[in-house]
Amino acid sequence: MIAPNDGGPLVAVGRATVAYDRTPVLVNVDLRVGAGDFSAIVGPSGSGKTTLLRLLLGAVSPLAGEVTRRRDLRVGYVPQVETVNWQFPVTVRECVLMSRTHRLWPWPSRAERAEVRELLDRLGIAGLEDRHIRALSGGQQQRVFIARALLNEPQLLLMDEPTSGVDIRTRHDVLHLISELNREGLAVVVTTHDLNGIAAHLPNLVCLNTEVIAAGAPADVLTPEVLERTYGAPMEVLEHAGMRVVVDAFSMADNVTRLRRTSA
C-alpha cells in the first residue's frame, strides 16, 4: 500500500504477521516510523528483529496485516558487518556506487566520483576510495556501508545490529555518527541486542519478542517487567546519572539505587 506524502508516517506496520515455513516470526505487530524518528528494536535472538527490519524495508510481505509506506519513500539499508563477504574484491568506491544500478555505463561519472568523495568526507573516511573494504578498521567498514545506504539520499535508514562485533570505541563512533545523521533529519531504525550501549541512549525503543511487548522512551519501557517478558529471564534495572542500566538479575551490585520490580 502507498500512502500519500502528507507528513504522516514514513512507514506504518499494522497488525502484521510474518511466518517462515509456517513458524510465525512476527505476530500482530504494530509500528509507525515517522520522519526524523530514531528507534531501536530490541529483543533476544530469534525474536524477529531482523524480520521487522525487513518488513519496514519491503523485503518481506506480511502474511496478514499491512505495511503502508509513503509514496516515493527511499530507504537505505546497512547490513550487519558480520554478514558481509569480506573476501569479495571490491574497493570502497565500487562498494558505495554499486547500489546506484540505474546508470547505463559501468564506470562512475565525474559527478558520482565527487559525490562519493563528499559522502566519505562527511562520514569521516575521506581518501579511502581505492582501499579494499577489508583493509579498513571496523568503524570505517561500518561507515562504508552507511555511505552506500546514504548514496540514494534515503529518508529512512535501517541498520541491522550496527555495533555487533565492534569494539567499544567503534560503537561510540558509530552511535555518534548515526545520531548526527538523525539530527540532520534522517529517520533511523536500528536493531540491537545492546541495551546499555545503544538502546538506552535512543529516544524510542521497541521491545520485541514475536509480538511487540512495549514501545516508547527508555524510561518507560526499560523496566524489569517488560524486560522479563521480552527476554524470558529476570533482569534488574538500575538508574545511573539519569539513565537506565540493565543488568542480569544475578550480577547485581548492591550500592547502586535499585528500582524495585514493583516500582515500574
Added chain:
Amino acid sequence: MTWSELTRPFEFEFFRNGLLVATVAGALCGLIGVYVVLRGMSYIGHGLSHAIFGGFAASGLVGVSFFLGAGLWGLASALMVTAVTRRRAIGSDAAIGVITTASFALGLALIQLYGSPGRNPDAALFGNVLGVAAEDVWIVVGVAAFAATVIFFRYRALLFATFDPEVADAAGLRTARTDALLMLVLAASILATMNVMGVTLIAAAVVVPAATARMLTHSFTRMLVLATLVGAFCGFVGMNLSYHLDIASGPTIVLTGATLFALAFMLSGTRRIRRPRRNPRDTAPLATPGG
C-alpha cells in the same frame, strides 16, 4: 625452435580458426568465471557442461538443432540450480551436484537407449578445437559479444546482486531477474565453448582465470579485466602448445592457466590484505528467521 617453426601453424586455416575460437572462448570463460567464482558456484561450469551433454542427447532424439536443444536444456538446469538454492536450505554446490549430474545421467541413458545423435559424443566430452567449423567461430564470437554486452550494461546490478543479494533485493533490484540473466549468459557461454574445452575441462577454463585474477587485485573492475585477459592468453598460448606438443587443446589450455595460477600465487604472497578478520564468508544470511 625458430621463428618460422613457431609461426608455421598460422599458415593453416584450420589452425587460425581454432586459435581464434580458443582465444575468444578463453576470454569468455575468464569473464563469466569472475561471477561464477565470487558466487561460490565454481562447479557450475562443470555441471552445466554435463547438463548440456544431456541436452545434446535429447535434442538429437526430438530432432531439434544441437545448439537450440542443448542450450535450452542447459539454461533450464542453470535456472533450476538458482531456484533450488533460493527456495531451500541447500547450498548451490549441492544443487549443482544434483541437478546437472542428473541431467548428464539422463543424457547417457538416452544415448544408450537410442544411440548417439549426429555429433560425435567424444568431441563433446573432450573438446576438439581443431575440428571447429566456420559456424562454430561465429557462435563463439557472437556469444562472447552477447556476454560482454550484458556484463557491460548490467555491470552494477550484477555486482550488487553478486556481492550482497539480500540487500540488493531490498534496495529494489530485481535480483531474481538479474540472476536469470546471468544464468542465460552462463549457459550460452558453456554451450559455445564446450567444443573447445570439452565437457570435462571446462570447469578449469572458467575458474582458473578468475581465481588467478583474484590473487592479483582487490578491485572488482580490475578482476573482470584481468580474468578476461588471462583467459584469452591461456586460449592463445594453449592452442599453440597444443600444436607444437601434439596434445589435445583442452589440456594445454588448462595447464597454461594452472601455470599462471601458480605464478600468481607465488607473486601475490606479499599482497595479502592486512587485518585478517574472523568472519568466515558464509555467516548467517539476512534471511534467517527472527534474529
